[in-house]
Amino acid sequence: MAIHPRPLKFPRNFVWGLATAAPQIEGAAFTDGKGSSIWDTFARQPGKVKNGDNLDVACDHYHLFKKDFALMAALGAKNYRLSIAWPRIFPTGRGAVNRKGLDFYQRLIDSMLAHGLTPWVTMFHWDLPQALEDDFGGWRDRRTADAFATYADTIVITYGDRVKNWITLNEIVCFTRMGYGTGLKAPGLKLPEQIVNQTYHNALLAHGHGLRAVREHGGKGARVGITDNIENSIPLTETPADIAAAKAQFVTANTRVLEPIFKGRYNPAYLRAAGADAPKFSAGDLEHISRPTDFLGLNVYWGDFVKAGKNGHPEVLPFPPSFPTTDAVWQRHTPQSMYWGPRMVAEIYGVKSIYITENGAGYLDPPHSKTPIHDLHRRDYVRNYLRELHRAIRDGVPVKGYFLWSFMDNFEWEDGYDIRFGVVHCDFKTQRRTPKLSARWYSEVMSANAIV
């Protein structure tokens, strides 16, 4: 008897896509009037980015976008998540708009649509105009959120006739705490906790402005949400006690961003614990921040295991040194995060529509190769996560789409160009793109609407 595995089908109209971000692929860092971003500056400081790599050329997508969209279309992609570079539109973050920057994204969006790709646009993916850092202290000051409001209005007014899916911000923690607290990312500062908490608050204000801009200028059918890289809690065992403990841990870990957005308040326990370090805010701020969104974007890469400890208190388990990771050492192989992350935001915050806006695997694939990269490792990482996503949807979690990070190898922030997340290989010397095994496989997944 022949055995045919039952295909794990996804719901009808499930959105499959590929994701990138402007600063990681565009290059042309100073072309056509673009201003410096804090990442352009950060990359020039010795020791901040691996190998002294910078964003100047990256994948040169600024000049090669038509070829890139042709390749995406050839792989059968219908949805593409990209970001707009704020310093291309406003080179100093505010003031005079840069016509050439605006025109670039007109051409880009036209080309995307001509290739049958629906754009999902992130307004801000970490590339803050350097001038706002210099003049205001960047996210430390709410004038940066005010400048963002004008930027958001400008891009929604300009592109809103063709862009219907908007994401206000990508991963608040990565440009607040990691930029101003741990200093691992731009602008690379190590400042006291009160300031860090204020950067979160100012970022949330910017999110509110992004929402408002889409409601005011987005036109018919416009939808808007935010992308968060939640800290996932995976119950060690799927028993009521561990699940309850993991949920409690999830609330504590994600309170700064999710609670203001979905509950219109800072969690009292968070404010108590922060004490004098709590952010300064008004009630009006929280109303602005908690305007209703249309969906929540989640970037899911890994999660912590949690068990019910003494009196049911959550206990986060340490990872033993041999626990499998990708070559991005923070990326523990924990596919269950793709089940529990979406499930918890749906259960705890009542989120009705979730998109996985990023998931993928970083490995040290060779920089040059005569033959397509045989990345069984990346293929299997993604496949295992997709099985857990399928399980979540089967259990009723409202996940509507999945974007693989990333379309092609690119500038991996402080890790430079060594760690590669692409399903398409980019040879940074020749700018040749070559689909890896994972791209061929994902192409089949998209067309079958099932895990193949």
Ligand code: PNW
């Ligand atoms: C995301 N973590 O960052 C970013 O949105 C992308 O720009 C980036 O290239 C991609 O993931 C891969 O790193 C993250 O430690 C960085 O959990 C770190 C974490 C998650 C996401």
